[in-house]
Amino acid sequence: MNLHKTIANLVAAQNNHDSQAYVACFSDAAIVHDEGKTHQGKAEIRQWIARSDHEYHTELKPLTFEETGAKSLLTAEVSGEFPGSPAVLRFHFQLEEGLISSLRITG
Template identity: 50%
Template sequence: MKLPKIVEDLVQAQNNLDNVAFAACFSETGEMIDEGKPYKGRIAIQDLIAETNEKYRSVMKPLAYTENGTASVLAAEVSGTFPGSPAVLKFHFNIMDGEIQYLKVTG
């Protein structure tokens, strides 16, 4: 499966547990919704990922990717030290100019 470079970069950053590289995939004003909570801007996203990496040590295995204009969805198997691991999650992206503007993670 062919993923856009920014999505590949995000998956690689997560699999390396690199919260700085993960946040760098977002625009300066990018937003991420995780477990129903919004995180706006790279610093907030970086802090969230640092905390979740410390707790859950999650890695992603892409399963499917669909794209429709600037909107896309990545289905990935996520495994780590969280209850119910592994789980298939969906990552709903809005990508513009090679940066993630918006990402919502759903179960």
Template identity: 40%
Template sequence: MNLPTPIRTYFTARAPQDAQAFAAAFAPDAVVHDEGGRHHGPEEIRAWWQAAEERYRHSAEPLEATEAAGKTVVRARVSGDFPGSPAILTFTFGLARDRITDLEIG
């Protein structure tokens, strides 16, 4: 599957060694919506990501990617230490200038 570079970084980064590369994939004003929370800016997003990695010890395998309403929508199998694992989740990415501008996980 041919994913844009910042989305590929999102799915291949490993905590904690890839934290800087992960944060760099996001625009300065990027926003992530996940589990009812809102995380703003690369550093807050990096902290959210590292906490989720520690809590759930999860991995996500992209299954398919489509374009809809100017966004890249990736369905991925997410496995980890959480009820219902593995689960198929939808990651809806907004992109601009080779950076993630927004992400909604559902």
């Protein structure tokens, strides 16, 4: 599967539980929407992913990837220590200048 470089870096960072490398994939003003909550800016995104890693120890296994201009959709199997694991989730990305400006995670 041929993932956009930034998204491939995000998947690798997630699977290595490296919140610093994960946050490096985002623009300074990026927004993440997950589980009904919004996290804006690198500081909030870093807190969100660090907490998620600590609680759930999640790993991503990409299943499909579609890219249309600046928008991308990654469908991935997410496994970890949470009810219903593994689950298939969709990661809706908006990219600007090679960085993620928006990420919305849906079931």
